[in-house]
Amino acid sequence: MPTQVIQAQPPTNIFSDLAQFWKDIKAIAGPYWYPTEPGKRAFPDVLRAWGMLIMLILLIIALVGVTAFNSFIGRYLVDTLIQEKDYSQFIKILSVNIVGLVVVTFLVGFSKFVRKKIALDWYKWLNNQTLDQYLSNRAYYKINFRADVDNPDQRLSQEIEPVTSSALNFSATLLEKVLEMATFLIIMWSISQQIALILVGYTIVGNLIAVYLNQKLNTINQDGLVFKGEYNYALSHVRNHAESIAFFQGEKQESNIIQRRFNNLIKNIESKISWERGTEIFSRGYQSVIQIFPFLVLAPLYIKDEIDFGQLGQAALASNMFAIALGELINEFGTSGRFSSYVDRLAEFSNALEEVTKEPENVSTIKTIEENHLAFEHVTLQTPNYEQVIVEDLSLSVKAGEGLLIVGPSGRGKSSLLRAIAGLWSAGTGRLVRPPLEQVLFLPQRPYIILGTLREQLLYPYTTRKMSDRELEDVLHQVNLQNLLSRVNGFDTEVPWENILSLGEQQRLAFARLLVTRPSFTILDEATSALDLKNEESLYQQLQEAKTTFISVGHRESLFNYHQWVLELSQDSSWQLVTVQDYQRQKTTQIVPNPPDNAQIKIDDFSNNQSQAEIGVVKFTMEGLSHKEMQALTDYSLGSIRSKASLGKSITANDGFNYYYNKDPKVLKWLRV
Structure with missing residues (x-):
């Protein structure tokens, strides 16, 4: 992924940002909590999710209620001990207080458990939905052409879980703290209306300030996710290209690239630390001021015996609990900054996946017909952005069992024709007749090596196919990989194949898949470029003996021996189709x-x-x-x-x-x- 330059964004309207945030929340949460499309989510699952959510709300209400009840018990406990001095009554009230504290403990633990369980279920569903969207209609391929969507792997692996966990934490904390503040405000109102009114005004002003402060934090969090993704990508890039870097001795340059991206990440973290410092000072000072109010107002009343000591203690406790609840609420607004960043990026990713899988409107596309042969009928192929014509008015038909070799200048579109056959590129006009893709096997120059066992490597992409070890050994022998089993512990061993197999061995392994699946049609894009001529000849002879229809792209002259026809692409988008003999005669004459x-x-x-x-x-x-x-x-x-x-x-x-x-x-x- 190329390094992106993060430019300063112009100030935006807080209300428009809030409206967009809730729109994104609705798009993400709606299909889980309010499914409208049939077949997307089973009704019993929806009932179960709502049942757990209602249970969580009831647990939070019970927790706040028992906490308020304990404040009154604490007040009566003080009055019994200091004013009435009745020990037996004190023990009874103390017993009730202990029970209340035990109930609060269980309610806190159980409510957090239910909260995390709801978040986990939601995360599993949302991850599966996003992954299905990513892998359907080849969106995972098309998204790479979108320069505005960085690091899809990070968005899938690291940025979905925080959405669900943060959403539940924020919602539950918001409900709990608002209820607590309302409850203790009522308690304060019963003791002193003056304090209650001051707390209401103070709360409104404080939260407005907190929202304003967190606007900057949201931007810092958003940039942090981008910088972290770029840093992770640089590290994985080194791992994936370790051998090439070692050949070039490019460690210093790679270190500079990684360090540059790491420095961006560190600067972002430093900005966040500085901003959070001011926010934390504000939050702590805000809470401290609240705790002073009851003493300033109620202390003179207690001295004048207008209220008892229990009321003073309850007011102090209520103010303290109110301050704590308000402080946690302000902190939660800071957490919501990270939450909104995750929501924004996930919504952006989901929208991009939806856009790349839409059928283009008001543009011409190549019409694909599925039949049991391969032909181009007046096909003009263009790049996906319609900016360049690759080949114009191509018409040809490949007979069953024959081989077609595509040649031409580098970058002239040879591989692009293969992409058109696979349905990856469709910009242009004309008709493409091809068999169902299940009957076609594509062998690229750099073979795709899966994360799996040797058996799964050979059977890919149909890993459920049943073949005995003896049959697989015969296949390995046919592609001159008979020694591979001695290097690993059987067919069911999983090792880092790309590290232990040379490119030539990987290409032979890809040919082994061809012998396993025996497709009717095979597409080879420089699939033997890393093989010696003897191995190449052996593999192509087996391909011919299997009566497979195949199309190859390549530059090696030895490939002429295995094909009957040559399609030559020219720089001016023209083409010619001739027999191999005529093509060679054209060149050598x-x-x-x-x-x-x-x-x-x-x-x-x-x-x-x-x-x-x-x-x-x-x-x-x-x-x-x-x-x-x-x-x-x-x-x-x-x-x-x-x-x-x-x-x-x-x-x-x-x-x-x-x-x-x-x-x-x-x-x-x-x-x-």
Whole structure:
């Protein structure tokens, strides 16, 4: 993920922010608490969730009620001990007080348990819903083209649980503290209306200040989530590309990148610490002032014997409890800052997933028809943003059991055609006829290695398929991975495969999946680029023997031996479809008149950025090699040599070079490529 620059946001209206916050809350909480779409949530589950929520509310009401009751018991306890001095009555009231304290203890513990249980159930549901949305309609792929949505993995793994837990904590604390403040305010009203009115005004002013202070904290929390995501991404990036970094000896540069992102995170934390310092000083001072009020107002009344000592103690206790409740409420507003940040990011993520899976409107798309063959009918393929035409008016059909090789300059759209077949890209016009995707196996250049056992690797993506160990061993032998079992402890061992398998072994493992699933159609995107020619030939021969229809993308000349047709894409979006023999003839007949000995002529400019070693060079010597001389360089019979010469096929000799028979009457020799 590229580093994002966090720009200062212009001040926004607090009411519009609040309206957007509640809109996001409704979008996240609505499907769980008020499901309207059929089939999304079972009715018994909804009843169970509401039943637990009602239980939590009743527990909070009971807790506040028993706490208020204990304040009166405390008042009577003081009066009995100091004024009446009745020990037996004191013991009775003390017993009631102890019971009240025990009940409060159980109510606190049980209410927190119910709160966490509701949050856990909600988290499980919300996580599954978001994960389903992420994995459906290939949203996980399409979301990567959205530059405004960073770190989807972090949003899934770290930012869903805080939404549910914070929502329950904030709601429960808000209800509990508001009830406590209202209860103790009533108690204060019964003792002194003056104190009660002062507390009401003081509370309103204090909470307005707290809300204002937390606006800045919300921004700090939002930036903190972004910086933390970027730091985590940098660390995982090093882990995923450890070998490349080691080859380049790029530790210093990687350290600078990680340190830069870590510094952003530290600055954000320092800003948060500084802001919280002021908030905590305000909260503590706010509580302290409240505790002074009853003594300033009631102490003169007690001295004049207008109230008893128990009332003074109860008023002091009520003011103290009111101050504590108000302080916790203010702190909860600070917590709600983090909560609103999580809500904002989750809502943004959910909306982005919904948008990328919508069918585009008022734009042309390639129509896909599912049939048991593969064909392009007047297809013009464009990039997803419709800014560039990749190939124009493409029409071709791949016959069953044949192979099509796609070649062309690098970046010209060869892999894009494969994306169109897979349904990943659909911008353009025309019709694409293809079999159901369940019958197609895609083999990319960098094979996908799952987190699982060797058995699951071989059976992927149909891991429920049943195959014996003996059958799987035969498959490994066919792809020259028979020694793999000796490196791990059986088929059911899970190890970090990407670390212990070379790229070539990973590509052979991908071919093993092909032999296991035996699809009717196979798409190979440079799937043998890391293999030696012998392994490549063995794998393609098995592919041909399986009568599989396959399309390959590649630059290696050896691939011509295994395909019947070549689709060449050009820089100007044009294309040509020719047989392999005609394509090779087109390239090798581009010979200058009377070429000098050892002249070098390019066969195909596959890439503007590739070296001669990568694209291949034909070296012509007028003497060349005869059929017998060619036989001496290969393991083929003389008849096979002549047959390949007549068919225009190239041969890879034992010296590692490819040779092509030039049928020009002036040459009639095998020439080395």
